[in-house]
């Protein structure tokens with residue numbers, strides 16, 4: 812869904828959508844499971860920068876909720892993450908800020924972005940909001956044992972015989988020897 816500035820100038824647009832997986836391109840970082848619901852309002856706010864310098868900003872307020880799946884940082888098994896968040900964002904025309912603004916019109920909780928040409932894509936905004944809301948590092952469980960770096964087995968479901976290896980001082984000595992022997 813694109814918000815066209817000239818349409819928003821006539822009246823604000825309320826939206827209430829269910830987006831199918833793929834509508835918002837999350838790249839490799841996450842996968843959307845089921846519908847992504849988003850509702851809110853888009854409107855134009857005129858920013859007076861001088862008698863002949865009025866900038867049409869788009870203010871986008873709303874919320875989204877959905878289920879996402881990301882790989883566990885240790886064992887790469889998929890982990891489901893339900894997300895729900897609100898946003899209140901201001902988008903300026905990309906060409907408006909070639910010079911830094913003298914003052915900010917926005918409240919501290921409002922973030923500033925930019926829109927290209929004459930429209931703003933809701934899907935682009937949601938992609939950024941979803942990716943920002945995802946935890947930086949996800950574990951399938953706090954004590955995930957991860958993948959054995961030597962044999963590749965998922966240590967949560969299977970024990971492997973290399974487990975004790977690196978911790979045993981005798982193995983360390985042997986490993987040292989092996990390094991010396993290597994050409």
Ligand SMILES: [Zn+2]
Pocket residue numbers: 883884885886887888950951952955956957
């Ligand atoms: Zn894991």
Ligand SMILES: [Zn+2]
Pocket residue numbers: 959960961962963964971972973974
């Ligand atoms: Zn192993």
